[in-house]
Amino acid sequence: MTTLPEHLQKELEEHFKKFKPNEKQKQEITKRIETLYEDAKIAPGEAIGIITAESFGEPSTQMTISSFHFAGVAEMNVTVGLVRLIEVFDARKKPSTPQMKLPLKAKYSKTSEMVKEVSMKIKETKLGDITEEISINVAKGSIEIILDKKKMRDTDIKLSHILTRLKESFKTLTLKELKDSISLKGKDEIKLSELYKLKEKAKTIHIAGLKGITQVLPIKDDDGYVIHTAGSNIEDALAMEEVDKSKITSNDVFEIAKVLGIEAARKAIINESLKVIKDQGLDIDIRHIIFLADVMTRGGVIKGVTRTGITGEKESVLARASFETPMKHIINATLIGERDDLNSVVENVIINQPVPLGTGLPGLVMKSNKK
Amino acid sequence: MEEQEKFNISEHFLVPKHVKLTEEEKETILKTFNISLNQLPQILANDPAIQDLHLQQGDVIKILRKSSTVGETIFYRMVI
Numbered sequence: 207m208t209t210l211p212e213h214l215q216k217e218l219e220e221h222f223k224k225f226k227p228n229e230k231q232k233q234e235i236t237k238r239i240e241t242l243y244e245d246a247k248i249a250p251g252e253a254i255g256i257i258t259a260e261s262f263g264e265p266s267t268q269m270t271i272s273s274f275h276f277a278g279v280a281e282m283n284v285t286v287g288l289v290r291l292i293e294v295f296d297a298r299k300k301p302s303t304p305q306m307k308l309p310l311k312a313k314y315s316k317t318s319e320m321v322k323e324v325s326m327k328i329k330e331t332k333l334g335d336i337t338e339e340i341s342i343n344v345a346k347g348s349i350e351i352i353l354d355k356k357k358m359r360d361t362d363i364k365l366s367h368i369l370t371r372l373k374e375s376f377k378t379l380t381l382k383e384l385k386d387s388i389s390l391k392g393k394d395e396i397k398l399s400e401l402y403k404l405k406e407k408a409k410t411i412h413i414a415g416l417k418g419i420t421q422v423l424p425i426k427d428d429d430g431y432v433i434h435t436a437g438s439n440i441e442d443a444l445a446m447e448e449v450d451k452s453k454i455t456s457n458d459v460f461e462i463a464k465v466l467g468i469e470a471a472r473k474a475i476i477n478e479s480l481k482v483i484k485d486q487g488l489d490i491d492i493r494h495i496i497f498l499a500d501v502m503t504r505g506g507v508i509k510g511v512t513r514t515g516i517t518g519e520k521e522s523v524l525a526r527a528s529f530e531t532p533m534k535h536i537i538n539a540t541l542i543g544e545r546d547d548l549n550s551v552v553e554n555v556i557i558n559q560p561v562p563l564g565t566g567l568p569g570l571v572m573k574s575n576k577k
Numbered sequence: 578m579e580e581q582e583k584f585n586i587s588e589h590f591l592v593p594k595h596v597k598l599t600e601e602e603k604e605t606i607l608k609t610f611n612i613s614l615n616q617l618p619q620i621l622a623n624d625p626a627i628q629d630l631h632l633q634q635g636d637v638i639k640i641l642r643k644s645s646t647v648g649e650t651i652f653y654r655m656v657i
Binding site: 211212213444445451452453454455462464465466467468469470473474492493496500503504505506507 | 584586588589590591592593595618619620621624625626627640642644645646647648649654657
């Protein structure tokens with residue numbers, strides 16, 4: 207039986223169909239390819255970590271240093287290049303430009319009007335967005351909210367909905383509906399400075415849409431409409447009927463880990479870094495990225511390649527100290543009486559001993575019962 | 578937001594299949610790799626992808642990943 211992976215077998219069969227070798231030739235070809243494949247496998251003791259580091263290090267010197275406005279995705283600012291790559295590998299809790307891609311189901315994207323309607327539903331609307339003015343009435347000691355009827359019609363928000371949201375947010379205040387405004391008043395007199403704070407808070411009250419989505423941009427591609435968003439909120443997006451839930455993507459790796467699990471996050475790390483590398487026109491073998499993503503998600507949570515992440519978990523004091531903040535590590539190790547068994551690479555380099563890699567890995571074993 | 582039928586996250590394209598291993602399978606794996614249970618990669622017990630499997634600490638799950646390099650690969654994680 208062949209040991210080749212599926213896609214190589216398929217490729218091989220295609221070539222067989224094309225060149226039509228006889229059975230004996232087929233066997234010989236398969237055997238040779240199998241040998242080549244086995245030879246290409248990494249041997250035990252190979253220093254894959256350092257190979258990965260070098261494979262990332264060299265091309266990343268050629269990456270764009272700064273983020274800039276991306277021409278293809280109209281008006282949406284995206285962090286790209288080295289900055290984004292560092293963001294992914296350092297496992298920053300929030301990406302600097304969170305984004306989601308929400309593919310729409312076919313029945314909700316027949317016309318561009320329908321798509322626009324869905325986009326409006328996705329975009330977060332705050333009270334400040336649908337009001338003409340929020341002002342403080344000093345004489346009455348109240349806040350007056352004048353609603354923008356046109357914007358309310360555009361976003362399809364009802365007055366009653368705003369009122370309930372206001373009631374939920376300001377439990378201590380009494381609401382009064384006036385002719386074309388809403389007045390908020392406290393039971394007792396409120397100080398002016400307090401009133402000002404309340405007014406600022408009122409502006410940011412979440413009325414409709416998905417929290418955190420500041421921009422929406424429907425884009426038509428081969429399979430239908432995809433809504434690109436600035437801001438990420440997978441959990442709420444999964445509750446939306448119009449969205450094709452199985453294909454939602456986000457560039458917020460931590461959010462993916464929270465909502466979809468660690469395995470999905472691993473895949474997302476791979477996809478995100480691959481995207482950066484491809485965008486920059488560079489070529490890093492995917493196995494390096496997979497390896498790095500595996501290491502980052504090993505413990506069930508995402509850990510970055512930082513002194514607080516996977517590097518900080520190294521067993522050896524010297525190895526940790528050689529990465530960042532050496533004095534801190536050495537002093538701490540001294541205080542708690544840490545022990546270094548010198549089992550790994552860096553510490554052995556430091557003390558000038560053979561590293562346990564490649565031919566340095568196996569130890570000598572002597573059979574003592576033979577003379 | 579109103580309560581709609583909950584989306585099963587295993588249908589999401591990023592989520593691979595998670596399978597619980599029996600005790601015997603667990604032993605076999607530890608033997609084949611010649612490792613102890615703690616050396617396996619881990620997964621949190623409250624990970625959203627394994628909520629339907631009713632797992633306990635120390636269980637091992639098998640993950641069937643789709644890989645672009647070798648088709649399908651098998652990965653193991655211990656529940657912590």
